[in-house]
Amino acid sequence: MDTVTKSPASDVLEAEQAPAKKMYVKTFGCQMNVYDSERMTELMAPQGYSETADIGEADLVILNTCHIREKAVEKVYSDLGRIRQTKDERRSAGKQTVVAVAGCVAQAEGAEIARRAPVVDLVVGPQSYQTLPDLIARAQSTGRSVVETHFPEQDKFSQLPIARTAKTTTAFLTVQEGCDKFCTFCVVPYTRGMEYSRTVSELTREAEKLAEQGVRELTLLGQNVNAYHGEGPDGTPWSLAKLLRRLAQIDGLERLRYTTSHPRDMSDDLIAAHGDEQKLMPFLHLPVQSGADRILAAMNRKHTIAEYRRVIAKIRAARPDLAVSTDFIVGFPGETDDEFAQTLDLVDEIGFAQAFTFKYSPRPGTPAAKLGDQVPEPVKTERLSRLLERMDRQQSAFTASLVGRTLPVLFEKAGRGEGKLVGRSPYMFPVTVEARAGFIGEIAPVRISAAGPASLSGELVV
Ligand code: SAH
Ligand code: SF4
Numbered sequence: 154m155d156t157v158t159k160s161p162a163s164d165v166l167e168a169e170q171a172p173a174k175k176m177y178v179k180t181f182g183c184q185m186n187v188y189d190s191e192r193m194t195e196l197m198a199p200q201g202y203s204e205t206a207d208i209g210e211a212d213l214v215i216l217n218t219c220h221i222r223e224k225a226v227e228k229v230y231s232d233l234g235r236i237r238q239t240k241d242e243r244r245s246a247g248k249q250t251v252v253a254v255a256g257c258v259a260q261a262e263g264a265e266i267a268r269r270a271p272v273v274d275l276v277v278g279p280q281s282y283q284t285l286p287d288l289i290a291r292a293q294s295t296g297r298s299v300v301e302t303h304f305p306e307q308d309k310f311s312q313l314p315i316a317r318t319a320k321t322t323t324a325f326l327t328v329q330e331g332c333d334k335f336c337t338f339c340v341v342p343y344t345r346g347m348e349y350s351r352t353v354s355e356l357t358r359e360a361e362k363l364a365e366q367g368v369r370e371l372t373l374l375g376q377n378v379n380a381y382h383g384e385g386p387d388g389t390p391w392s393l394a395k396l397l398r399r400l401a402q403i404d405g406l407e408r409l410r411y412t413t414s415h416p417r418d419m420s421d422d423l424i425a426a427h428g429d430e431q432k433l434m435p436f437l438h439l440p441v442q443s444g445a446d447r448i449l450a451a452m453n454r455k456h457t458i459a460e461y462r463r464v465i466a467k468i469r470a471a472r473p474d475l476a477v478s479t480d481f482i483v484g485f486p487g488e489t490d491d492e493f494a495q496t497l498d499l500v501d502e503i504g505f506a507q508a509f510t511f512k513y514s515p516r517p518g519t520p521a522a523k524l525g526d527q528v529p530e531p532v533k534t535e536r537l538s539r540l541l542e543r544m545d546r547q548q549s550a551f552t553a554s555l556v557g558r559t560l561p562v563l564f565e566k567a568g569r570g571e572g573k574l575v576g577r578s579p580y581m582f583p584v585t586v587e588a589r590a591g592f593i594g595e596i597a598p599v600r601i602s603a604a605g606p607a608s609l610s611g612e613l614v615v
């Protein structure tokens with residue numbers, strides 16, 4: 154496709170005349186993949202593509218994949234098996250289908266994916282999807298699979314369209330990507346590359362566009378978001394706290410969150426922002442992974458339990474109603490019963506409002522996968538169920554503690570049942586409320602009357 158010789162006007166004409174096509178996007182993994190999927194959809198819109206939920210009518214299928222645990226990768230390959238059938242059926246009906254694998258499996262496995270699953274026409278890593286229309290055209294014209302997994306010199310963000318298409322009143326904004334921490338269990342530094350922070354002016358523009366489209370709550374994303382150090386308008390690196398305060402000035406944006414943070418990078422100015430920046434929500438996801446110092450050291454987490462405890466105490470001093478969420482890995486190589494018991498103790502001590510719990514999954518190329526002392530699967534399973542049980546109780550206690558309180562709820566969408574809407578509490582947990590559809594996009598006080606393990610319900614206070 155030769156766009157270089159055309160004027161912008163003829164590009165527009167071409168876009169208007171492009172035959173209507175459908176794309177089906179399935180997103181695995183973390184919120185950053187959700188953000189990337191939205192950007193890929195936006196990139197394809199000028200080529201005539203609109204989204205469909207029916208894979209059978211899709212001219213383009215994108216699997217935006219996750220490499221974090223073995224299970225996540227297996228899901229991709231089993232999906233590709235089914236997609237082969239769909240592609241064959243469509244071919245029999247005289248229709249072409251381009252199948253693309255994007256995301257972290259694409260980055261980690263590259264050409265191997267197309268070898269293992271020949272149905273795949275395109276493999277594109279998380280740092281190179283800005284050229285998606287060209288890559289698709291290349292796959293179509295050559296009939297051979299195309300693999301693009303370079304980390305380009307120029308960052309992808311500067312090449313993505315500024316216009317965003319917000320679908321709801323909440324949105325994600327990637328502010329930082331990649332990670333230099335190299336926890337010994339984790340693939341992210343290999344799949345997302347070195348840490349990179351976007352500039353404050355670029356982020357302010359994108360956030361303003363989203364606010365103009367009705368976004369009220371923005372979640373800033375980064376694999377290591379509190380290590381953010383993007384260039385400010387004054388040419389100096391700005392911290393996440395400074396960025397948050399800048400974005401808080403945008404009219405219409407009422408709520409800010411950020412995820413995921415590393416305990417080592419909870420700086421004093423960020424902690425202070427939790428105390429005095431009203432738009433910053435009182436909910437923090439701060440992964441700890443284990444309650445035992447020896448395991449944290451083997452994980453190369455670069456912090457101890459005492460340090461984690463201190464950070465939590467400081468943030469709670471700044472913002473007493475802060476709810477803390479975390480991630481745990483059970484069965485890291487060499488983890489003893491006693492060390493696992495220390496994880497259970499930490500749950501009780503910190504009083505997490507929520508936790509994501511995982512069995513350790515050895516990942517190719519990571520240092521921990523080569524350790525000798527791998528924990529047997531049944532032991533991991535047993536530890537996971539004990540941790541889950543403890544966390545379920547704690548989470549239910551947290552949601553129950555909100556009953557009787559009046560919380561500001563941001564209404565997002567219709568709920569199950571006539572006349573019901575679902576909104577978000579400051580603590581993330583969804584709240585079901587009887588309210589007119591006109592409340593969507595509004596923040597209104599709700600008295601919480603009942604709580605389930607992961608959801609709330611209540612009545613509007615008017
Ligand atoms: N950047 C974030 C998220 C990393 S992935 C962070 O630092 O927290 C999200 C979670 O997946 C991690 O916090 C960890 O708990 C889990 N995870 C990562 N690698 C894993 C592995 N090999 N096995 C099991 N869980 C893993
Ligand atoms: Fe992975 Fe550790 Fe980086 Fe998080 S901080 S992305 S767990 S290497």
Ligand code: F3S
Binds near residue numbers: 182218256340344345
């Ligand atoms: Fe998965 Fe990549 Fe996110 S491995 S968790 S999709 S950064």
